[in-house]
Amino acid sequence: MMLYVPIALIFIPVFSALIIYLIKAQSIRYLAFVAQIAMTVLAILYYEAYTGQFADTFFVIGGWHERVGISLINDELSLSFVFLSLFIWWMVLIYTFNTGQNHRTFLFFLMFLQGVFLGLLQTNDLFNMFVFLELMTILVAILVVFKKAGDSFRAGIYYLLLNISGVMMFLIGIILIYFTFGTINVNSVQTVIAAGELVSGDEVALRFAYVLLMAGISVKAALFPVHSWLPKAHGVAMSAISGLLSGLVVKGGLYLFLRVNQMFAGANIDYALFFYIIGALTAVIGVMFALTQKDMKQVLAYHTISQVGIVMMGLSHYDPQTVYGGLLHIFNHALFKSLLFLGAGVIIKAYKTKKIKEIRGVMRTMPVVSIFMIIGMLSITGAPFFNGFISKSIIKYGIQDSGIKYWILFIVNIGTATSFIKMAQVFFGPKPMTIRLRSLEQRIALMTLAFACVVLGNFYIPISTGFFGVDVSHVSVFQWEAFFDYAVALIIGFCFYKLVIEKDPLTVRKIREFNLSFEMSNYLFVLYVAVMTVYFVLL
């Protein structure tokens, strides 16, 4: 019976979404929580029964031949993502419980997105993956324009068209795979490539397919040349949606990166260096733009780009420890970025402005929220005892041998520290007015996220060994180097902020006003695909 749990995880939210849309009563929104509880219980039961045996988790829908039908599969990776997404959706549902008048329509799209995302995580079929990717793109575009005001329309259409062109590349890759292997089942393709009988792994067709799949995934994961949709979309959406998108949905692209690399494991494709460079560029560019922004949500959105870059720097290694560091950073980033976005949402709602300069005295007006926000900020800057530190340290240990790689990470850390020093100003200053937004649900959501950040930051060793079987005991919080590094980053960041950023010189203004036009984004996308082709196929 446990075999049907993956299907149930996909269809419970879809079904509840439809019923929420159909029944016109305000109390129907409790159904979302009922569905969420059911899914959580099922997922936990499934994990209890999970043995790691292939036959126990591999499920062909309809009972057809595995290379013809659509199959679902679960492993540690997908299961951990399933739990992460269930957790983030819990938080978003709790956070948005009492806000917005059009709650039913909102919940409809939100719950449907959950089903689609869980499907994307568990599917073992490339075309099915494509369908879920498209569905996800459409749903996210609708959620971005959901409030139907201001700049959300331009963000929505920019997001939609750029992502669709990326997903189309993904589809061309699927075409090449299908005609090379006669199947689009990820697992079968993986076995055939690993066996090395039908294909040797050096075929141009195979490598070109890899490039095209990666091109589509890069757009979804917002890697460097095709990142420009992210700040636009995440900067203008409602805060709850921004938190969800930045925290989780962007990670869908990174998850597919892992899955596709797993699929091509036998093909001797040397992806590490290329994606390390792309990751480093993404991190540096993201942090550079984040430094210059004045809008609170834009800063957070650009930091998502830079953190995705850091994750990529970890994932693009063959050493399992470093890859695990990247993976752990995905989870940590999901926690603290949702926390920051949701907290920013509370502040923005109270102050009715997004400009950092105009927000002052949050510590006095909303002490509880600001404590949670500070926890999020400490996590993202990599302070010891918080979760960002752990994953950053694992990545740091993995790349310690190479000087350049280490310094890039250090520079990104300084940039992150600088821009959050800038953002921390909102806490100080006089109390401007007597606003007191008492929303218990929002505080519960923030508190849970902050609590998770702290727990992951302190009990990372049992969690890692228990869930992934990875030993990370070499990362210790009680090392004077760790504190020293963090203090140095903070001090340099503070000086940099005082000396450069605060004066707002011409270069900073130029970077802030720099706008990547849509055609230029596509141009860069074509350039990116061509460079990847040259690197992976011709060299």
Next chain:
Amino acid sequence: MGNLDMLSLTAYALQVLLIIMAISIVVHKNNGTIIILITTFSLITASLYVINKAPDVAIAEVAIGSAIIPLIYVISISRQREFIVLDKAMDDFIIADNAFTGVGYVLLKRFTDFYHLELNICNDVRLCSLGAGRDQLLCEQTNVDLIVTKDDERNVYILKGKASSVLTYKLEAMARDYDNIEVVKFKDRDFGD
């Protein structure tokens, strides 16, 4: 033998035609022409699907790609040329002597003709009865581009438009010559949530 060659020859000819169509869609400037081209493009692809032994896909393409989608394009593009004006003043500003000869109408007509837009004036009673405080809301939530109101004390007509729209600025530049016309721009009230 001859039959088969004929078919593959047709396929090649249609493929080349498809490329020509694609290039002309990309280089053409006029959106109206492109709709005709994209319909042709879609029909050619449908025939190519049939040649490639896929009648199922061809039926789907003909029904969706060359009937419904072009119609949606037509509607969308015609809506994009519209300049919707809500006339709240309802006096001789727009309609004078039972014909469209009012000062405002002449100005708006000149403006829309200059920018190749289509003027569409609306004076729905229910919308006009809303108070002046809801003008901005009306402008943001509906597709109304401009609201015409009258300030009776100063005898000045006030044209209200969105500050985010380029057209409002262009109209302001054009209305500068008139003494009794003022253009007011609504600022975006975008607070994030």
Next chain:
Amino acid sequence: MIKQLILIGLLGILFGVFFVSMQDIQELYNTFGKDYIAATGFADTGSRNLVTAILLDYRLFDSLFEAGILLIAVSGVIWISKHESQEKNAQFMLDKFKTPDLFVTFSRLVYPLMLAFGFYVIINGHVSPGGGFQGGAIIATAILILYYIDADKDTNIALIVTIEKILYIAILLVASLSLVSRGELFTNFFVIDASPDTKAIYLVLLNVMIGMKVALGLWTIFTAFLKEGR
């Protein structure tokens, strides 16, 4: 100009690599999927049209989400075009909708024919080209012709959307009925050795439901566009 030339060069690289990979594909060309479906498709699913066999049986899971995409797009388009303030009956002074008489007469003639063709395509989806998605699109096109005959036609969008959602739930239920009857999910609910005629009941049923759903969905999208800002 230089930018364009570089762009053409970049696309040229992609074309060159694709050219080489086509040579590979011709060597590697794997017909496993095709051979398998050709050999067992009819016996497994009871559908002579193998495309329908794949859409409604082998890969029904995909088709469910394909219908789901339409559902989401319909809800999204309606949500985006919906206005908070009431301006449903706004009167436009300069609106002129006048269809030529010839067109109206012709449309009246074509309308029933197209409707009948749409139903034919849906019902015979398992033996001849066509199926739910195609037939639904044809029916939607036929309904659109009605707007030529009567431009002011009033459509109750909310009702159509509700019916569409209910139909989607019904499709999901029919698709998962096989779990009860034969222990497999998302496939034909008759046993696998049943005669093709028996299996055809399921195929026709699902085709009709998908056809209705697609027709209603496309109709709603079109109406939302037509009524946009009105």
Next chain:
Amino acid sequence: MNPLLTFVVILIGFYGLSTSSNIIKSVFCVTIIESGVILLFLNLGNLDGGVIPIIGDALPVGGIADPLPQALMITTIVIGSTVTALALMLCIKVFHHYGTVEWAEILSRESGK
């Protein structure tokens, strides 16, 4: 070689996306790319020759065209049409908010101004 000519169509679509300055034009280009991809899939499915994949009691002598790509492409057509519809609806909204559908002008409008 038909697939090569079809790939040219896809590349033209990408060329259009990277040069078009107008939202509507971009939507047109996405449509072109999508039709190209569909045709490419069918081209390759028909590489061996064969007849329409509707079988009688016995298998046709010359084999059949691959039915799987055809089924997948019907899905892609439906997806493409919905994406187009959504994009065009957003287009109308963008026009009424910014007064233009040129990418450069839309993106240069500062937010909140």
